[in-house]
Amino acid sequence: MKNIILFLLLTNLVSAQEITRRDSLQGGLRTERTCFDVQRYDLNIKVNIDEKSIVGYNDITFKVVDKSNTIQIDLFENMQIDSIIYNTKKLNYKRDEIAVFITFNESLKIGNQEKIRFYYSGNPIIAKRAPWDGGFVFTKDKQGKKWIGVACQGTGASLWYPCKDSQSDEPDLGATIKVAVPNGLMNVSNGRLVGSEDLKNGYTRWDWEVKNPINSYDVTLNIGDYVHFGENYKGLDLDYYVLRENEEKARKQFEEVKPMMDCFQSKFGTYPFASDGYKLVETPYLGMEHQSAVAYGNQYQKGYLGSDLSGTGVGMLFDFIIIHESGHEWFGNSITSKDIADMWIHEGFTQYTEIVFVECQFGYDKAMEYAYGLRNNVNNDRPIIGDYGVNKEGSGDMYPKGALLLNTIRHIVNDDEKWWKILLKYSETFRHKIIDTNTVVDFFNTESGINLTPVFNQYLKYATIPTLELKKEKGKLSYKWKSSESNFNMPIDVKLKNKTIRLNPSNNWTKSNIKIKRLSEVDVLKNKFLIDFE
Numbered sequence: 164m165k166n167i168i169l170f171l172l173l174t175n176l177v178s179a180q181e182i183t184r185r186d187s188l189q190g191g192l193r194t195e196r197t198c199f200d201v202q203r204y205d206l207n208i209k210v211n212i213d214e215k216s217i218v219g220y221n222d223i224t225f226k227v228v229d230k231s232n233t234i235q236i237d238l239f240e241n242m243q244i245d246s247i248i249y250n251t252k253k254l255n256y257k258r259d260e261i262a263v264f265i266t267f268n269e270s271l272k273i274g275n276q277e278k279i280r281f282y283y284s285g286n287p288i289i290a291k292r293a294p295w296d297g298g299f300v301f302t303k304d305k306q307g308k309k310w311i312g313v314a315c316q317g318t319g320a321s322l323w324y325p326c327k328d329s330q331s332d333e334p335d336l337g338a339t340i341k342v343a344v345p346n347g348l349m350n351v352s353n354g355r356l357v358g359s360e361d362l363k364n365g366y367t368r369w370d371w372e373v374k375n376p377i378n379s380y381d382v383t384l385n386i387g388d389y390v391h392f393g394e395n396y397k398g399l400d401l402d403y404y405v406l407r408e409n410e411e412k413a414r415k416q417f418e419e420v421k422p423m424m425d426c427f428q429s430k431f432g433t434y435p436f437a438s439d440g441y442k443l444v445e446t447p448y449l450g451m452e453h454q455s456a457v458a459y460g461n462q463y464q465k466g467y468l469g470s471d472l473s474g475t476g477v478g479m480l481f482d483f484i485i486i487h488e489s490g491h492e493w494f495g496n497s498i499t500s501k502d503i504a505d506m507w508i509h510e511g512f513t514q515y516t517e518i519v520f521v522e523c524q525f526g527y528d529k530a531m532e533y534a535y536g537l538r539n540n541v542n543n544d545r546p547i548i549g550d551y552g553v554n555k556e557g558s559g560d561m562y563p564k565g566a567l568l569l570n571t572i573r574h575i576v577n578d579d580e581k582w583w584k585i586l587l588k589y590s591e592t593f594r595h596k597i598i599d600t601n602t603v604v605d606f607f608n609t610e611s612g613i614n615l616t617p618v619f620n621q622y623l624k625y626a627t628i629p630t631l632e633l634k635k636e637k638g639k640l641s642y643k644w645k646s647s648e649s650n651f652n653m654p655i656d657v658k659l660k661n662k663t664i665r666l667n668p669s670n671n672w673t674k675s676n677i678k679i680k681r682l683s684e685v686d687v688l689k690n691k692f693l694i695d696f697e
Contacts, residue, residue, distance in 0.1 A: 182553045188262040189237065189319060190502065190554030192331060195264060198231035201327050202276065203336040208324070209343040209366060210350075210386060212309050215301055217242075218284040221325050224336075225278075227271040236263045237321035237328035242285035244325075249279045261321060261328070287323040290314065293448035294458070297322060300447045304388060304406050309348060311386040312446040314458065317503065317556065320379035331501045331597060333376040343368040344386045351385040351404045353377060353456045354439040373455065374438045376595055378499055381454040385444045396421055400440035409445060412463040417443060419485055426523035427493065427516065430583060431590040435497035443485065450484040452491030452513075459484055473536025477521060477529050490516030498593045504549035505600050506556045507623065511547070511565015518566060534570050535690040537563040547623045548600060558626070567693035568622040574691040575618065575654055576611050577665075585610045621648040622693070631655055631668060631696035633682055640677040640685065642668045645697075655694065658686040 201223065208219030223236065238244065240260060247254045247265055256265045271277060290298030290313075297318025304310045313323055321328040340352040343366040349359075354373035361367050373382075390410050393402035401420055405413040420443070428434060434441060439455040449468070451458040461468060461484035471478030494516065495509035514537070522530035540563040547564060549557035558564075573582045589606055604619045621629055625647035634641050644651050652669045659677065666675070679685065687696050 182550065182555065185260045186553040186555065188235075188260055189328060191552045192329070193235070194229065194231060195233050195235035196327065196329060196331075198227065198229040199225040199234050199271075199277075199327075200228050201225050201332050201334045203334040204324075204326060204338040204382070205341075206324055206338065206382070207341040209368075210311065210384070212301065212311060212345060212386070214286070215289065215299070216284065216286050217323060220280050220282045222278060222280050223326070224276065224334075227273050227275045227277060230270050230273055232267045232270045234265050234267075235327070236265060236279075236281060236325050237261050237319065238263055238281075238283060238325040239288065239319070239322045242283055242287065242323075242325075245282035245284055247279055247281050249277070254279065261319070263325070281325040283325055287313070288318075290448070294451045299323065302447045305408055306388065308388040309345070309386070310388075310406070310447050311384070312448055312458065313384055314446075314448055314451045316380045316451060319554075320382060324382070326379045326382075328379055330378060330380075330499055330503060333378055333499070333597070335376050337373040337375055338377060338382065340371045340373070340382060340384070341368055342371075342384050342386070347388070348386055349389045349404075351389060351442070351444050351456060352383060353381065353454055375436050375454075377454050378496060381452065381496060383451075383453040383456055383458070385446060385456070385458070387445075389445075396424065399424065399434055399437055402440055402442045403444075404442065405445040409463065413443075413445070416463045416482060417485070419482055420489070422524060423486055423489060423520060426520050427490065430519055430523070430586060431493045431516075432587055432594065435492055435594055441489075441492070443489075450488045452488045452495055454492065454496040457485075457488045457492070459488070461485070471536075472540060473533045474539055475532050475536035477525070477533040477536065480525060480529075481517075481520060483517070486517055486520050487513060490520075493590055497595055498590065499597045501597050501599045502551050503554060503556050504551045506549070507547045507561035507565040508598065508600065508603060510561045511568060514562045514566035515569045518570060531570075531690045534567060538567060538689075538693060541567070541628075541693070543626050543628060545626050564622060564628075564693065568619070571622075571653075571692045571694075572607065572611075572615060572618065574656065574688075575613065575615070577654075581611075617648050617651045618653050621646055621651055621653075624648075629653065629694050631687060631694050633685060633687075633696065634672075635679055635682055636674060638678055638680070639675060640679050641672050641674045642666055643672045644668045644670055646670065653692075655692055656688045658688065659684055663688075 203224045205222035288298035293300050294314035297315045300312045319328045342350040344350045350369040352371035354371050357370040357372050359369045389404040390407050436455045442456045443459045446458040446460045449460045466479045467483040490513040494512035500508040518530050518534050521533045545558040547557045547561045549555040576582045630645040654667050
């Protein structure tokens with residue numbers, strides 16, 4: 164139970180703090196950031212495990228989109244800048260907390276493609292409770308072999324490599340990730356393995372290539388005594404890198420990937436990064452949606468470390484980390500929010516993929532049972548949408564409440580064939596795109612033919628959920644919504660004498676012709692709609 168509480172509460176730690184200048188530098192989109200568009204990263208580093216240090220460089224290729232002679236690249240303050248090279252010459256720069264403002268001798272011309280080489284070194288932050296706080300994990304496996312991972316979502320990718328640390332921009336042409344590690348160990352990163360080279364100095368460099376755009380926080384490394392197995396499943400390469408002692412368990416546990424891929428590709432479209440392949444990589448922390456190298460640390464158990472987040476028993480029918488983190492390949496990695504204030508676009512949709520997987524495997528009733536159980540994790544403490552431009556997420560409710568918002572909208576639409584078409588079109592329309600909440604709302608309004616704006620507003624912009632108020636007047640049912648959103652209207656289904664009836668309440672009392680003897684006869688279908696009722 165502690166793990167479930169940790170999952171729900173620790174997501175709120177960052178956004179509960181006061182806004183600082185550093186937050187504005189990391190979360191804002193000033194001219195020094197918007198004047199250029201990152202085209203690719205070519206990262207080349209050595210990891211000294213004994214010293215817990217990194218040394219190397221990142222080649223940052225970018226296109227100039229606005230005239231400027233200064234750009235902002237980000238690197239945490241504890242990491243050292245060795246030099247920044249442009250056309251063989253050193254550039255001047257100024258550090259301001261996380262931000263590095265790099266000055267060119269003259270204004271860069273719009274349309275030009277430029278490249279800088281950013282040399283750096285230092286000891287990256289060590290995570291205390293990865294993946295929630297962000298940083299490196301240095302540990303050992305059961306055989307005493309060194310085992311290293313990194314997770315940095317929310318905290319920032321620039322804790323370990325220089326980059327444009329904003330979800331508003333991704334390297335359009337992909338990346339290469341070259342990591343030298345002590346001989347006898349392997350590094351696994353995103354994309355496909357290009358090759359490895361013994362550097363004749365006690366280190367072997369492992370070279371990986373990503374062909375697709377990638378979030379900065381998705382770029383990763385995993386160092387350990389890994390064994391590899393995999394297969395081509397219906398044209399998609401599935402690769403697995405696990406600790407040597409866990410190969411047998413992994414071969415059994417990871418079979419769940421196949422029905423998951425069948426389900427997700429049928430509902431959300433083809434796997435978004437097929438050219439880079441799909442990987443699960445065992446990590447010394449619970450999990451993370453690292454693109455094409457999904458971090459897996461669920462200890463080969465069903466549920467969430469052997470617990471059921473829904474409290475219904477349904478969550479023990481699948482491996483939470485495999486399903487949830489892989490769901491992010493469609494929602495978070497392919498479709499990305501421009502600002503982390505809109506992270507519900509990642510987490511709400513991805514928790515909804517769990518409901519979808521349950522329905523694919525075990526049917527609609529089990530899916531609704533799982534969905535109803537998730538409502539116990541909704542705290543209604545703060546709005547789901549955070550503060551824009553200051554690197555602040557909203558409430559951790561973005562997970563269950565975001566998922567149940569989508570489940571609610573499905574039942575507002577009240578046409579499953581239409582719903583699945585909408586969800587598929589959403590995934591395909593915004594494939595490999597960076598969007599915001601308004602884009603999501605406009606899309607669902609248009610495709611459903613329903614004004615869902617008040618519904619989105621109520622669930623995303625306020626802490627509370629709507630309350631359905633019922634009363635009996637002269638033997639007949641009356642009803643209304645109590646909501647934070649003004650002019651709120653949303654249909655709701657109830658059962659009366661085994662018959663499903665659709666009500667259309669507003670913020671004003673509506674008198675119906677539905678005859679009742681007592682209010683207890685009315686069964687509000689709360690497994691389909693996230694509401695309270697009085």
